[in-house]
């Protein structure tokens with residue numbers, strides 16, 4: 344099911360990237376003076392080891408197209424159905440927007456802080472995200488759908504988040520990004536005939552960058568333990584529910600993409616949640632109980648509501664509008680129900696850093 348107009352011109356791709364809905368990736372800005380005050384000295388050894396990894400830059404040669412890339416696109420992607428083509432383009436545009444969102448945020452922080460630890464980290468992460476965004480954009484350019492990133496940066500709306508919300512949300516999106524990419528990579532390793540586009544072959548080393556970005560935010564949060572207890576647990580719970588639910592609904596609106604890879608969207612999403620839950624125990628003392636039957640029912644209810652919202656939008660007119668309002672309220676109530684479900688609690692490990700072992 345396609346919720347928006349087809350991506351068949353660079354203008355349409357650009358508009359898609361600028362879309363601001365609950366489900367689309369956003370651009371963020373934050374309080375740079377507060378970022379300047381972050382002190383990671385309690386985890387100095389871990390921090391310096393991590394910066395040394397960035398310095399070593401083991402992916403410096405990874406985001407280059409090989410001569411076979413174009414040939415593989417021509418040979419395999421030319422055979423996909425128009426529906427799959429649209430879902431894949433939608434996936435590329437939303438992935439590019441997320442990668443570029445990180446690139447802009449990290450770069451703005453890097454330019455606006457003096458704190459040498461944060462400045463160095465943000466410079467490395469900007470480098471990585473800019474490679475990621477550029478690599479996806481090259482694939483869009485193969486179809487004549489390259490996005491003008493300068494224009495996107497100037498014209499897409501920005502959301503202001505306090506630093507702690509940036510930490511919760513960005514940490515989660517980096518780790519969930521890792522879990523998504525590695526799950527796809529492993530699946531296509533098992534079933535290479537389902538690899539309908541060469542970009543998936545890049546995902547393994549790519550997602551190690553995302554894993555390390557997540558590690559950086561884990562250290563920042565563990566160095567400020569007040570962010571991980573008391574009333575802040577309510578915020579952590581909110582971001583867990585929001586990020587998981589958004590991913591679930593968005594993936595289910597692209598069923599062809601998963602089916603082409605031999606993945607069932609629901610099974611794929613719960614596998615990604617399972618990996619993310621295992622990783623986030625390094626920093627969050629709570630995790631969502633992803634096996635709770637009510638959680639599972641609410642997730643599919645949210646997707647059903649989204650489907651009906653899309654139908655009401657397509658219908659238009661006063662009735663369509665009224666339906667959209669009713670459905671939005673139903674969505675809110677379902678989200679609240681998810682938020683109130685019991686969570687799993689765990690003690691934080693003494694050793695913060697983890698290895699990307701999936």
Ligand SMILES: [Fe+2]
Nearest residue numbers: 442472475553
């Ligand atoms: Fe990235």
Ligand SMILES: [Fe+2]
Nearest residue numbers: 445517553556
């Ligand atoms: Fe990242």
